[in-house]
Amino acid sequence: MILGALEAGGTKMVCAIGDETGKIFEQVSIPTETPEITIPKLIEYFSQKGVEALGIGCFGPIDPDPDSATYGYITSTPKLAWANYNIVKAFEEALGCPVGFDTDVNGSVLGEVTFGQAKNKKCVVYVTIGTGVGAGIYIEGKLLHGMLHPEAGHVMIQKREGDTYKGKCPYHANCLEGHAAGPAIEERWGKKAVELKDNAEVWDLEAYYIAQALSGYVLTLSPDMIILGGGVMHQLQLFPLIRKYVTEILNGYIKTKELADMDNYIVPASLNDDQGIMGCLELARRSTL
Numbered sequence: 443m444i445l446g447a448l449e450a451g452g453t454k455m456v457c458a459i460g461d462e463t464g465k466i467f468e469q470v471s472i473p474t475e476t477p478e479i480t481i482p483k484l485i486e487y488f489s490q491k492g493v494e495a496l497g498i499g500c501f502g503p504i505d506p507d508p509d510s511a512t513y514g515y516i517t518s519t520p521k522l523a524w525a526n527y528n529i530v531k532a533f534e535e536a537l538g539c540p541v542g543f544d545t546d547v548n549g550s551v552l553g554e555v556t557f558g559q560a561k562n563k564k565c566v567v568y569v570t571i572g573t574g575v576g577a578g579i580y581i582e583g584k585l586l587h588g589m590l591h592p593e594a595g596h597v598m599i600q601k602r603e604g605d606t607y608k609g610k611c612p613y614h615a616n617c618l619e620g621h622a623a624g625p626a627i628e629e630r631w632g633k634k635a636v637e638l639k640d641n642a643e644v645w646d647l648e649a650y651y652i653a654q655a656l657s658g659y660v661l662t663l664s665p666d667m668i669i670l671g672g673g674v675m676h677q678l679q680l681f682p683l684i685r686k687y688v689t690e691i692l693n694g695y696i697k698t699k700e701l702a703d704m705d706n707y708i709v710p711a712s713l714n715d716d717q718g719i720m721g722c723l724e725l726a727r728r729s730t731l
Contacts, residue, residue, distance in 0.1 A: 443730070446493035446537075447722030448484065449546060450474070450500040450529070452521050452573070455484055459491050460723045464557040466716065476523040477532075485536040496533055497542040497725030499549025499718055502576075506544050506587050514543055542725030546570075546718055547592075548585045550711070551578035553721030554669055559712040563666040567659050568711075569594070571652065572672035575619040579663065595619040599654045602647060618655045622648055624674055635674055649680050653687030656708065660692065666700060671711035684708055 447466075449456040451474060458469040472483050488496060503519060505512040514530025530543050544552070551568035554560040560580075568578040575595030579586035586592055596617040607630045611620030620626055627635045631644055638644045656668055670681070685704040692701070700707045711717050 443494050443727065444492055445723050445726040446488045446491060446496040447719045447726060448488075448496060448498045448500075448533075449549065449718045449722055450498055451546065452501050455480060456719055457484060457487050458719045458722070459493065460720070462723070462727045464553075464720045464723055466719065466723075469719065474521075477527050477529075481529075481532050485533065488533070488537055493537065493539060493726075495540045495542065495726040495730045496537060497549070497722035497727075497729065498529065498533070499544055499546040499722045499725065500529060502545050503590065503593070504543070504545060506548075506591055514541075540726075540729035542722075542727075542729035544585055544725055545576065545578060545591050547576040547578035548580075549578065549721035549725060550671060550718045551580045551669070551721070552585060552724050553713055553717035553719070554711065555580050556724045557713060557720050558717060559709065560667050560669065565663060565665045566667050566669065567594075567656075567663060567665045568669045568671065568717075569652075569656070569659075570672035571622060571624075571670065571674040573624055575623050575672075577659070579665075581663070594655070594659065595623075597655050597658055599651050602650060605647070618651060622651045622655075622674070627674070635677065639677060639679075645677060645679055646683060648674070648677075649683030650687050652680070653684050653691055656684065657688050657691040660688070660696065660701075667706075668708045669711055670708065671715075671717065675710060678710065681708065681710065 443462050447458040455472045458466050460466040503517045505515045514528050516524045516527045519525050530541050533541050560566045566580045570576050577592050577594035579592050609615050609620035610626035611617050685708050
């Protein structure tokens with residue numbers, strides 16, 4: 443099958459053509475501006491490729507419920523030009539093909555369980571930590587939605603004693619995104635994360651907060667694997683620190699073979715940063731079933 447994939451981000455729209463095996467034939471990036479400017483460019487790209495289906499992994503919040511009156515909409519996003527925009531309808535009408543739709547992070551976890559290191563896992567949590575923090579959750583063959591979709595980047599964390607930073611999130615003083623996302627790191631320390639690579643204090647605090655959230659996911663979802671992606675997680679020195687703090691926080695309460703092998707339990711993304719676009723290919727395939 444010729445499948446289209448759209449990883450719709452707040453800064454850029456990554457478009458790709460591939461097939462049901464996850465193979466990517468070509469890939470381009472188009473800046474995210476307003477729908478009036480950006481959508482026609484995306485439609486022009488895909489309309490020339492003969493795609494049989496399109497998969498969209500989109501920044502949110504979105505409405506992924508096919509039974510909802512606002513299915514296919516980007517809803518209450520802080521990117522105001524895109525608020526209450528029916529992105530699925532725009533592509534269905536223009537391309538005349540099925541469109542699969544979910545969050546960008548659900549797309550990433552779908553890429554990992556379909557084509558990457560999480561094959562044959564029953565429950566997988568994928569967390570992206572970059573400009574924001576989001577989580578995609580896959581449970582026994584399905585992507586988790588519920589009343590909306592996971593917003594696990596906004597779980598509350600307990601601040602370390604002596605930490606006086608107010609947090610970057612406009613909604614919550616002490617959520618993970620407000621203290622661990624890239625903009626929070628930059629505001630707290632006065633430099634971008636990439637410039638702080640050799641500052642051990644930065645990454646110890648970052649790992650401590652991430653580990654609090656992951657421990658909560660372990661206790662509530664019981665995942666077989668936790669995958670961490672996004673720009674901040676390119677700082678690979680975080681992984682041993684996060685594993686150490688998760689072990690300390692859980693304090694031996696849960697004993698499983700997975701937790702006994704932390705190096706293979708909390709892991710970096712495995713698909714060379716293509717997990718999102720590959721997940722979109724799978725969303726496209728599933729939309730044809």
